[in-house]
Amino acid sequence: MRKSKVGARVVLAGLAFLLCGCSGASRASPSGDAETAAWHHSAAELLATATRAVDKHKSVSMDLDLGRESKGNCAFHAESPSDYAYRCTLTSVESAKPGRADFVLTPAAMYIEIPAGHGHSDRTSWLKIRPGADSGLFGIDAEQIRDLTVAEKMIPAAGATIVRVLPGTIDGSATTRYTLHIDTATAARDATYSEQRSQMKYLADEGISIVEVDFWVDEQDLPAKITVVTPIPKIGPLGSTVRYRDWGSPVRIDVPSDDQVGTQVDLGGR
Template sequence: MPHGRAPAAGAVRRPFALVLAAIAVVAVLAAAVSCARGNSEDAGPGHGLPKYYAAADLLTAVTHRQHADRTALLHLSGRVEAPQGGPTELGGDGALRVEPGGISAQFTQTLSTPGGATQSAAFVVLPGGQVWRQTGGGWTRVDEAATGTPDKTLATTAANVVAGADPTAHLARYRDAALVADAADDTVDGVPAVRYLVVVDLVRAAELEQDPAAREALQAQAAGGVTRISSTLWVDEANRPLRSETRQTMPGVGTLTLTSDYRDWGTPVAIASPGSAA
């Protein structure tokens, strides 16, 4: 896993809602697993599920399955390691749905700080990355354009989380700089699966990037010593995502280690539709 720039000291005391909502975005985008088309090759020892050895093939295969099933239940677990103090444990349960414009999801997230009580909050994330937090009897949208406000801090933190926590976000965006480093037989809760280790070469990604601002950001990461981003994804014999594991440094907050488990693909789910303002 990559090691990014160390977060600012004292960030461990950032407001609970900021870290919580940031992780909410991660979970949804982590659920938006898009993986590729193409030929598969038979596995060797073990249960012998077909395997994909090209990043583009893996991307298409999982994307096709996800759009066919459309919905799933989601469970989250992990921790945030802050520069000072003990780790903050996180968890959550909810559901996701594939929409024409992307992924929507709703779930309740919990955080347990060292020596403190467990706190929870409900979130809805809509296609395009809109984040809504439940407040009282309604929903309040996170204002990403409010410069210098806690909401702006939340949006910035969320962007850093999403940048490294979705195991296929980098694969989808940088497919020509990504490779399947390993594909091995495994199980998830007793279900036969293939475990994929996906690596993105950020130096190559910067060379291929057409957007000047994005290219500059990638070059800065590489110059800072973060030259690769790795993630792990487990899929079943029908190319359904079962689990993903990621690790990402969040500037100003800490290092997030997150495991996302997906189950009951195709099960009907209910997701709130927040209003235009609150």
């Protein structure tokens, strides 16, 4: 169904959308002291700074709780923007679609593990899906996984205003939590990326005019956590959490070799 599909895309893309209780929430005014002087005072500045901070680090681990969809974890490593890999394990929590999936994503393809004993093989093999194809795996595709480490793709700056900034800690590390309100009509018109525009247009068309976003960054402006509660009309709220940890620490990602690939599939691009 279209609504279920859009809901899953909004959740996994990291768009931390919480329906605003009222569109007239007041904006927290910077006090001018030493602490608030270091805070970002526009959404565009916040997201651009986080994206630059990520570019300086070559790896990260992520814990995912995608609410009604699935739970799992991902690891990311990049040598350059065109040389990267993700490894993820997701377990479905939907009773109608139980199961677990392990997959690897590179610029060349997405690989989904086929456990030994499944299909016609007595050993573990991999299903290879070409770039841009929608695998239907837990309602996600390769581009959504890739965007998990790009702040400017996760959250649209267009129409966004910072309304609250709070210091805090996550697992003992200092963080800053930014709450943003996004005008969905403005974002639907002016967001940089087409996926953002389509998501915001869907919400605007469903009568959701203001969306609230929570985004935690650490002392280096690296993403630390995103929490999501997205109200999808006729479905209900979809909640999720993406937790980032160990930026820059080594991770191991083994890309399947040609002899490990049992099947190659072209599911058709978007």
